[in-house]
Amino acid sequence: xxxxxxxxxxxxxxxxxxxxxxxxxxxxxxxxxxxxxxxxxxxxxxxxxxxxxxxxxxxxxxxxxxxxxxxxxxxxxxxxxxxxxxxxxxxxxxxxxxxxxxxxxxxxxxxxxxxxxxxxxxxxxxxxxxxxxxxxxxxxxxxxxxxxxxxxxxxxxxxxxxxxxxxxxxxxxxxxxxxxxxxxxxxxxxxxxxxxxxxxxxxxxxxxxxxxxxxxxxxxxxxxxxxxxxxxxxxxxxxxxxxxxxxxxxxxxxxxxxxxxxxxxxxxxxxxxxxxxxxxxxxxxxxxxxxxxxxxxxxxxxxxxxxxxxxxxxxxxxxxxxxxxxxxxxxxxxxxxxxxxxxxxxxxxxxxxxxxxxxxxxxxxxxxxxxxxxxxxxxxxxxxxxxxxxxxxxxxxxxxxxxxxxxxxxxxxxxxxxxxxxxxxxxxxxxxxxxxxxxxxxxxxxxxxxxxxxxxxxxxxxxxxxxxxxxxxxxxxxxxxxxxxxxxxxxxxxxxxxxxxxxxxxxxxxxxxxxx
Amino acid sequence: xxxxxxxxxxxxxxxxxxxxxxxxxxxxxxxxxxxxxxxxxxxxxxxxxxxxxxxxxxxxxxxxxxxxxxxxxxxxxxxxxxxxxxxxxxxxxxxxxxxxxxxxxxxxxxxxxxxxxxxxxxxxxxxxxxxxxxxxxxxxxxxxxxxxxxxxxxxxxxxxxxxxxxxxxxxxxxxxxxxxxxxxxxxxxxxxxxxxxxxxxxxxxxxxxxxxxxxxxxxxxxxxxxxxxxxxxxxxxxxxxxxxxxxxxxxxxxxxxxxxxxxxxxxxxxxxxxxxxxxxxxxxxxxxxxxxxxxxxxxxxxxxxxxxxxxxxxxxxxxxxxxxxxxxxxxxxxxxxxxxxxxxxxxxxxxxxxxxxxxxxxxxxxxxxxxxxxxxxxxxxxxxxxxxxxxxxxxxxxxxxxxxxxxxxxxxxxxxxxxxxxxxxxxxxxxxxxxxxxxxxxxxxxxxxxxxxxxxxxxxxxxxxxxxxxxxxxx
Numbered sequence: 006x007x008x009x010x011x012x013x014x015x016x017x018x019x020x021x022x023x024x025x026x027x028x029x030x031x032x033x034x035x036x037x038x039x040x041x042x043x044x045x046x047x048x049x050x051x052x053x054x055x056x057x058x059x060x061x062x063x064x065x066x067x068x069x070x071x072x073x074x075x076x077x078x079x080x081x082x083x084x085x086x087x088x089x090x091x092x093x094x095x096x097x098x099x100x101x102x103x104x105x106x107x108x109x110x111x112x113x114x115x116x117x118x119x120x121x122x123x124x125x126x127x128x129x130x131x132x133x134x135x136x137x138x139x140x141x142x143x144x145x146x147x148x149x150x151x152x153x154x155x156x157x158x159x160x161x162x163x164x165x166x167x168x169x170x171x172x173x174x175x176x177x178x179x180x181x182x183x184x185x186x187x188x189x190x191x192x193x194x195x196x197x198x199x200x201x202x203x204x205x206x207x208x209x210x211x212x213x214x215x216x217x218x219x220x221x222x223x224x225x226x227x228x229x230x231x232x233x234x235x236x237x238x239x240x241x242x243x244x245x246x247x248x249x250x251x252x253x254x255x256x257x258x259x260x261x262x263x264x265x266x267x268x269x270x271x272x273x274x275x276x277x278x279x280x281x282x283x284x285x286x287x288x289x290x291x292x293x294x295x296x297x298x299x300x301x302x303x304x305x306x307x308x309x310x311x312x313x314x315x316x317x318x319x320x321x322x323x324x325x326x327x328x329x330x331x332x333x334x335x336x337x338x339x340x341x342x343x344x345x346x347x348x349x350x351x352x353x354x355x356x357x358x359x360x361x362x363x364x365x366x367x368x369x370x371x372x373x374x375x376x377x378x379x380x381x382x383x384x385x386x387x388x389x390x391x392x393x394x395x396x397x398x399x400x401x402x403x404x405x406x407x408x409x410x411x412x413x414x415x416x417x418x419x420x421x422x423x424x425x426x427x428x429x430x431x432x433x434x435x436x437x438x439x440x441x442x443x444x445x446x447x448x449x450x451x452x453x454x455x456x457x458x459x460x461x462x463x464x465x466x467x468x469x470x471x472x473x474x475x476x477x478x479x480x481x482x483x484x485x486x487x488x489x490x491x492x493x494x495x496x497x498x499x500x501x502x503x504x505x506x507x508x509x510x511x512x513x514x515x516x517x518x519x520x521x
Numbered sequence: 522x523x524x525x526x527x528x529x530x531x532x533x534x535x536x537x538x539x540x541x542x543x544x545x546x547x548x549x550x551x552x553x554x555x556x557x558x559x560x561x562x563x564x565x566x567x568x569x570x571x572x573x574x575x576x577x578x579x580x581x582x583x584x585x586x587x588x589x590x591x592x593x594x595x596x597x598x599x600x601x602x603x604x605x606x607x608x609x610x611x612x613x614x615x616x617x618x619x620x621x622x623x624x625x626x627x628x629x630x631x632x633x634x635x636x637x638x639x640x641x642x643x644x645x646x647x648x649x650x651x652x653x654x655x656x657x658x659x660x661x662x663x664x665x666x667x668x669x670x671x672x673x674x675x676x677x678x679x680x681x682x683x684x685x686x687x688x689x690x691x692x693x694x695x696x697x698x699x700x701x702x703x704x705x706x707x708x709x710x711x712x713x714x715x716x717x718x719x720x721x722x723x724x725x726x727x728x729x730x731x732x733x734x735x736x737x738x739x740x741x742x743x744x745x746x747x748x749x750x751x752x753x754x755x756x757x758x759x760x761x762x763x764x765x766x767x768x769x770x771x772x773x774x775x776x777x778x779x780x781x782x783x784x785x786x787x788x789x790x791x792x793x794x795x796x797x798x799x800x801x802x803x804x805x806x807x808x809x810x811x812x813x814x815x816x817x818x819x820x821x822x823x824x825x826x827x828x829x830x831x832x833x834x835x836x837x838x839x840x841x842x843x844x845x846x847x848x849x850x851x852x853x854x855x856x857x858x859x860x861x862x863x864x865x866x867x868x869x870x871x872x873x874x875x876x877x878x879x880x881x882x883x884x885x886x887x888x889x890x891x892x893x894x895x896x897x898x899x900x901x902x903x904x905x906x907x908x909x910x911x912x913x914x915x916x917x918x919x920x921x922x923x924x925x926x927x928x929x930x931x932x933x934x935x936x937x938x939x940x941x942x943x944x945x946x947x948x949x950x951x952x953x954x955x956x957x958x959x960x961x962x963x964x965x966x967x968x969x970x971x972x973x974x975x976x977x978x979x980x981x982x983x984x985x986x987x988x989x990x991x992x993x994x995x996x
Contacts, residue, residue, distance in 0.1 A: 071992070144909040158951075166952060169956075174941055181937035185933050188925045189925050
């Protein structure tokens with residue numbers, strides 16, 4: 006069996022194993038889960054080191070026949086990794102052990118079930134990023150809804166049932182429209198292999214591309230979530246248990262942006278060029294509106310959830326700027342958002358476990374009683390607002406560069422988002438950490454335990470590393486992004502030719518008229 | 522008819538072609554015989570299972586080496602009818618095994634129950650393979666009459682009797698509709714043979730009225746709008762194992778013939794059929810959304826699934842020269858038999874301990890008390906909702922593939938959006954089992970049942986295999 010098959014399905018094997026461990030041995034359950042996620046993370050490092058930077062082609066390909074749709078095409082089990090997915094795959098595998106280590110704080114009941122769902126979720130997420138067959142991709146895409154549904158519904162907050170059903174139905178309705186688009190696409194292209202479908206789709210006229218693009222983009226826009234589909238996110242994030250929120254922010258939302266890139270921009274370049282202004286507009290609205298929403302929040306977790314909407318607006322803005330810088334920044338920012346927002350959710354979870362509230366006005370001066378916590382919180386906030394030297398800066402810089410190249414108007418509005426982001430996060434930091442230590446409950450708060458520090462250190466290190474030296478990460482994605490840009494440029498050229506030919510007859514008649 | 526012409530009827534091909542039905546008939550006779558010999562009454566289950574298994578084996582043989590038209594072209598023992606036959610046998614088996622310990626006061630009549638039950642797959646097979654309107658009608662009655670009795674099998678229970686009566690009155694009405702339609706068609710074209718009718722084509726008002734009446738009668742059998750009104754009451758009132766059979770086997774048989782009959786309509790009628798399909802889905806899903814009883818909810822969900830399958834029929838009519846619609850419908854129905862069969866089966870397990878235990882609130886906290894049962898029911902709910910790794914997902918994929926290929930994309934989009942509504946109520950079952958605290962005094966007792974456990978395990982395995990390794994069943 007190939008490496009990618011191991012990486013994808015080892016967590017599922019772990020889930021089956023965990024299912025047979027007695028419910029009462031909670032430490033054993035956690036250890037086994039941790040063991041499996043660590044092994045998967047280690048295996049993914051082989052992929053990272055063996056990955057060839059110089060090619061846009063799919064690597065580590067493993068392929069075999071899965072089944073044939075009656076009278077149609079043969080569906081393949083095809084896993085591979087390329088520049089668009091390599092970073093996300095490694096982010097997923099590396100964040101999983103951290104999530105598992107964080108669970109003793111907030112998952113105390115029904116530990117076994119949680120571990121099973123955690124592992125099933127890892128298989129689902131990795132499957133989404135690694136699938137290079139459309140049917141297989143859709144299969145993993147929908148299946149990854151189920152574990153989060155259970156995580157939210159069983160271990161969530163007070164309004165968990167509302168949030169969980171809203172999340173499920175919202176994302177499912179988008180997915181099912183994508184199902185029809187995928188069926189139509191496979192039928193017309195005569196194959197479900199993503200490379201084959203992509204080359205078929207690129208050669209189609211705008212009318213064909215447009216409809217298919219719309220079907221796919223809707224599903225991804227809901228998942229991202231892009232304004233105006235963002236309402237499920239705030240509820241889901243707020244009600245989810247810490248580890249669910251971390252995974253949601255770090256990985257699951259990235260499935261949406263990843264999908265927009267691979268099945269939107271790369272697959273239907275002509276439609277993407279035409280739709281770019283709309284998506285940039287929605288991205289910019291998301292940036293500003295998300296920031297304003299975040300400002301108005303009194304619950305710190307909800308505040309971070311709203312900031313996610315704002316940050317993902319940047320990712321979409323950079324992507325649909327359709328420039329080298331924008332795309333690179335967009336791909337890097339997916340990782341950055343995962344790291345910094347994931348870190349913030351972890352920290353909020355830790356303070357909630359101690360204080361049992363997340364309302365900002367209940368805090369104040371926490372830095373005095375929890376200095377280590379304060380340090381990590383400030384790092385996470387600074388990374389999130391894009392302080393130079395930390396990861397957020399590189400991504401946002403590239404995105405803004407790309408956005409200005411495409412449209413000065415959207416670029417300048419997006420810049421205000423950076424300022425707003427600094428405002429709401431720094432204000433929240435001040436309210437929480439600094440100022441006088443007035444409340445009695447905050448005085449006696451215990452600072453972080455070694456376990457908690459240990460699990461956050463890798464994320465902080467990654468934030469600094471990407472901030473100081475982003476090139477190793479950007480280089481991994483470069484060739485694939487070049488290939489996407491080539492397709493986009495070709496589509497632009499074709500659109501211009503199309504316009505020119507449709508203009509021509511008009512010109513000729515006017516010319517004829519003037520001659521007369 | 523002289524001896525010479527009879528020779529053409531009863532040759533080896535004939536024997537092979539009718540062998541599944543012949544086996545079942547022998548089984549029925551044996552069961553009747555066993556009833557009168559008290560010393561061998563224990564053999565009843567053995568005979569029942571052995572009959573089903575050997576009929577299944579015959580179907581496998583036919584599917585490998587199709588016989589083609591027999592009985593003077595009135596019945597076709599081809600690959601499709603053999604596969605339908607397997608679906609019917611599986612459905613009968615599920616209904617039977619979950620019924621083992623279901624009946625309490627009516628246990629003494631289990632012999633009659635089994636005889637009646639074993640008659641139904643013969644009728645279904647005749648329906649699925651019929652190439653002649655009268656042969657179909659014989660099959661229909663052979664299925665329906667035992668079902669009327671089975672629906673009212675719990676004589677001491679008012680609702681069961683009521684269900685049987687309702688089903689009988691409306692079923693007789695539908696049968697009359699069919700006969701009237703067949704008569705009009707015969708008046709128009711002078712033949713009852715489907716093959717001939719397809720060759721000649723039906724285009725006069727008289728003939729089309731006849732075909733329309735026959736289709737309406739089938740719509741009644743498969744519970745399609747606007748002929749679905751009997752479904753919730755009858756499904757809820759009948760003994761649950763019988764409901765299983767009605768929801769899966771009967772529906773499959775109706776669709777098997779509908780997929781043949783539909784070609785008598787002009788292809789311009791496809792949007793009309795597709796509209797009916799969407800309306801059926803809407804009514805089924807919206808009706809299910811407000812139910813508090815899971816059995817009744819599954820009855821409405823059955824209406825919605827009939828709507829989905831009707832989309833395949835519309836796709837077949839709109840343009841599907843190679844019969845992909847039939848394989849899509851077969852796959853969908855096979856998945857549905859095991860999914861709905863398993864779900865209804867688990868409900869019958871709970872219901873046997875008290876009729877109110879199928880209510881949603883009784884399922885609360887089931888995951889803590891009976892993790893295995895809750896997990897199986899979760900899988901069935903996800904499969905009914907068409908979530909991947911289950912047979913329901915691939916079935917949905919194939920069905921909507923047919924619709925999109927036939928150019929019914931708008932209807933397909935409406936259909937998938939309605940299946941989002943469906944998830945709304947399937948998830949309520951999961952929410953109750955996993956996410957809500959148990960209600961005091963509402964919990965069903967922990968009865969153990971070996972046969973039902975085995976049957977559940979089989980359904981779970983089949984749902985997963987159909988969802989993960991479809992290569993087994995395609996081709």
